[in-house]
Every structure is written in structure tokens, then in C-alpha cells.
Amino acid sequence: MKGFEFFEPTTLAEASQLFAQEHAQLLAGGTDLVIGMKALTETPQSVISLQKIPGLDGITTEGDSISIGAMTKVREVELSSDIQNHHTALAEGASEIGSVQIRNLATIGGNIAHASPAADTVAGLLVADAQVDIASADGERSVAIDELFTGPGQTVLAPGEIITRFRLPSPASGSHYIKHKIREVMDLAFIGVAAAVNLDNGTITDARIGLAAVAPTPIRATEAENLLRGNELTAELLQQAGEAAAAVASPISDLRCSAEHRKEMVDVLTRRTLQEAVARA
Amino acid sequence: MAKHPVSLKVNGDEYDLLIEPRKTLLAVLRDTIGLTGTKEGCSTGDCGACTVIVDGKAVTSCMVLGVTVSEKEITTIEGLASDGELHPLQQAFIDTGGYQCGFCTPGFIMASKALLDENPERSEEEFRYELGGNICRCTGYTKILEAVLKAAEEVRTSA
Numbered sequence: 001m002k003g004f005e006f007f008e009p010t011t012l013a014e015a016s017q018l019f020a021q022e023h024a025q026l027l028a029g030g031t032d033l034v035i036g037m038k039a040l041t042e043t044p045q046s047v048i049s050l051q052k053i054p055g056l057d058g059i060t061t062e063g064d065s066i067s068i069g070a071m072t073k074v075r076e077v078e079l080s081s082d083i084q085n086h087h088t089a090l091a092e093g094a095s096e097i098g099s100v101q102i103r104n105l106a107t108i109g110g111n112i113a114h115a116s117p118a119a120d121t122v123a124g125l126l127v128a129d130a131q132v133d134i135a136s137a138d139g140e141r142s143v144a145i146d147e148l149f150t151g152p153g154q155t156v157l158a159p160g161e162i163i164t165r166f167r168l169p170s171p172a173s174g175s176h177y178i179k180h181k182i183r184e185v186m187d188l189a190f191i192g193v194a195a196a197v198n199l200d201n202g203t204i205t206d207a208r209i210g211l212a213a214v215a216p217t218p219i220r221a222t223e224a225e226n227l228l229r230g231n232e233l234t235a236e237l238l239q240q241a242g243e244a245a246a247a248v249a250s251p252i253s254d255l256r257c258s259a260e261h262r263k264e265m266v267d268v269l270t271r272r273t274l275q276e277a278v279a280r281a
Numbered sequence: 282m283a284k285h286p287v288s289l290k291v292n293g294d295e296y297d298l299l300i301e302p303r304k305t306l307l308a309v310l311r312d313t314i315g316l317t318g319t320k321e322g323c324s325t326g327d328c329g330a331c332t333v334i335v336d337g338k339a340v341t342s343c344m345v346l347g348v349t350v351s352e353k354e355i356t357t358i359e360g361l362a363s364d365g366e367l368h369p370l371q372q373a374f375i376d377t378g379g380y381q382c383g384f385c386t387p388g389f390i391m392a393s394k395a396l397l398d399e400n401p402e403r404s405e406e407e408f409r410y411e412l413g414g415n416i417c418r419c420t421g422y423t424k425i426l427e428a429v430l431k432a433a434e435e436v437r438t439s440a
Contacts, residue, residue: 030349099415
């Protein structure tokens, strides 16, 4: 690991000013950054820890909406009964990351800011319709999670901007996340699919489908969602939704599996997550 | 690069140190303080050999910068036995033969300890899943799991 200057600011404004400099990196849980610095794929001249800034940590519930601070550990998201009950897909996604030891370090803000298309919490946040609060020395703004990513490792965040919080509006009545993987733990998602639905007497009043690791960014399968809204989940509709989700996937082939396999599996996994989300609703 | 003063609380002892920010907690424990019970395996967070407990949570110390754990309570394998008595986990690993070369053992014991402290009422399946971040290349895990379940039983009945 190369040497760097280490900063522990106590305010967001100070952190933002430091982070706006060249060759600066934010340190949240460190599970990506520290490994990257060891591999010399990351060689920051300054590392800015967010640990001492108050108010970035923890899960708070207000009425129907839940707010998750960016520095909240992934393990806390996984074990939170509010998240488990109301945003099950997100809790399930959190439980799929690395190992317990890694989830005790890794933060949800880091998992998202790293902008891996395969991040395990991202599909759950997509189907929760999460808003991402962002702060900088110039002020605050908020973007929808599906507008945050611009490419692998790339986001709309400007230099100096820091994710502070994820705000989840009123929850769907049932949701589910499936990670397609080889190993039970310590694996990256070949594909991640989340679905969230609201039902009224068996009719789907709202549906959201989030796809990870099948496009340059995490994406919503809006065509499939539109097919579902206003209808009951018949075998035929399920098939159409699966096909519509697969149609928006533009996966790559890599050493873990081929693009063709990924596309086919988006269809299969979309059907499975939808069935489970509906069963839970 | 400037060194930073840190105050590490390891196994109840305080160490006031001046360390480089790039030093991992693992390196500080092993090289600076001299506690070599914590092992360096993969150094990328994949194997769990370097597991220690920080403020009650098991973490892979190879991914933690030493400068970020000042004032936090750190427990390593050296801190488990008290008054010459082994921790139930240590005794159970001996009794069941839950180790062969022993390199992964401190990591397994620290990961298991955090789980037991949190809640010893875990099913075998839960222990299997939650110890998934620890790798052993000798035993095939059967005896390790036996040891953890034995210790969990002991902790439950003595509680």
C-alpha cells in the first residue's frame, strides 16, 4: 500500500472540501478501498474518513418511511427488523454481501457509491424507490437511486459530493431478492434480481423490478413493471414479465458466465422473485 | 507521510502508538504490538484468518486501517483465556480436534466468539452460514462445526 495523508473531518462541509481535491478518496467501511489500495488499483494521496461525522449512521423510521444513514453497516441493514419487515428485498440483499466480518465493516453508502453494477444492496434499493441524499460544501440535493449510476464505477456525484442517506418511501407489501451465484457466501452476483409488489384483492396495483449485474448500471425493468400493473399474476403474465425483463438486460460475458446465460436467467429469476414477492404481499 | 497518534485498547491493555495511516490493524497487532496470534492469510478479506473483535463485532483486521480504531475495544485470540482458564471455544476446539495445522483456528474462534456473545441460540445451519467467511484448508469443517456447537451448548447451559 502506498502512503497517504489521513483526515478525519467532523463536519460534512470539511469532508466535502477535502474530497473535492485531486487524488482524494473517501473511507467508509474500507472493504473496497483498503483492498484496492493494497492491490495498487487505488493510489489516493489523501484518504478522508467519514467515521467522525455525526448523523451519518443508523436507521430511523418515521411513519411509513425509513431512512438509512450512508455509514450504516450492511450487517445492521441485514438485521434491522424494520428493513426485514418492510423492505425484505433490501435486507436479503444486505445478507448476501461477503461474510459477517465484511458486513460488520462495509457500509450501505459504500456499497452504492462504489457503483458496481453487481452491488447486492442496489436491487433492493431500486425496488424500494429509494431517494439518495447527497451533500457537498455547496449544499444538499437528492436523486432517485435509478438516476445515480452512469456506468460501471461511475455515478452522477460531482467532485466533493458525498452520499449521506437513503430515504425509502412507504414500502411495497411484498418484496424479494435473488442472487444468482455459485458459492453460498463470499461470492459476487452473476445476476441480482429484486421485485416488490402491492396487491389489492389479488390485483397487482404496483410492481417494481430491479436488476443488477446484467447491464453497465443497475436498472429497473420498467416494461415488465407496466405489464404487471392492474393485472393478476397469471402464468401467462408471469412469462411475459420475465421476457420483458430479459429484453432490457444487456449483460456481458465474463469468466463467471456468458451473456446468453445471464439474459436467459434474468427471465427465470424475474419470474421466481415476482412469485415470491406476490406470495409475501 | 505523517504518522498519527492512536490509542489502541487491545485485550484490556492500552497502547499509545504513532502509526502510519497505511498500516492495517492486522499489521499493527502483529508487527507493532507483537501479538502474532492473529494470522495473515489472504490479506484481501476472503479467508477470515485475521478475524478480531472490535467493539463486539467480528471484523477482518486486514481490511481495517489502524488509525480508524483508536479508543475502540479490540479483542484478539490472546485475550480469550482468563486466569489461566481457556474460553469454552478454545477448550472445545481442543476436545473435538477442531484444528489440524491451526492457522485458521484463531480466526474461527474469534468469529465464533462474536456470534456466541451476540446470541448462542443459533441453529447449526445459522452457524454454518455465518462462519462462511472463514476458510480452513485442512479439516473439512466437520470438527470445527462440532467444536463451535459444543461451545455454544456450554455457553447456553452456563448462562
